[in-house]
């Protein structure tokens with residue numbers, strides 16, 4: 001079982017067991033393929049799982065279908081799906097990931113953890129489902145490129161939650177040259193130099 005003050009305080013024992021199972025499965029598979037950086041394996045709980053779980057506070061009952069774009073190992077989508085019932089949320093979770101190898105891992109994790117996540121193996125621009133209430137993404141693309149891809153994808157959404165690292169200011173300033181962005185930014189609880197952006201509206205200038 002993983003040890004984590006954050007999760008021990010915020011989720012049920014059953015959920016903690018599931019996060020632990022996910023951790024074991026991820027580390028086992030990380031030997032065969034690159035899902036998370038090897039250097040972060042020992043600190044995966046805070047660096048990856050708590051980092052992803054913190055997004056749950058920006059979701060509410062109006063978030064019905066979430067799409068995690070460039071999900072990789074399932075971050076943040078799988079973590080949010082595992083913890084949602086501790087927050088009385090009932091959204092359905094979709095992941096889109098273009099790498100077939102990673103999608104094989106995601107499908108196996110979905111069954112192993114007994115989740116009901118929908119996994120799309122394609123470039124997000126080609127995704128057939130176009131309606132989501134909420135888009136989430138972590139370590140995918142710089143903000144300007146991300147917004148261009150979303151517009152090209154013709155996806156409908158009400159909200160975007162983006163996790164951004166140390167270059168967040170540079171990224172938002174660049175994106176604002178091309179897009180009118182209505183967003184709030186919040187401190188990350190895992191890294192003081194990172195931010196969580198909640199975007200409620202975006203249009204091309």
Ligand SMILES: C[S@@+](CC[C@H](N)C(=O)[O-])C[C@H]1O[C@@H](n2cnc3c(N)ncnc32)[C@H](O)[C@@H]1O
Pocket residue numbers: 035069070071072073074075076096097098099102122123124125137138139140
């Ligand atoms: C750096 S990883 C981040 C993975 C994960 N979100 C995380 O936080 O660890 C970016 C992922 O996006 C996927 N990806 C890149 N371009 C994509 C696209 N156009 N459509 C779907 N997935 C894409 C890559 O295959 C890769 O798994």
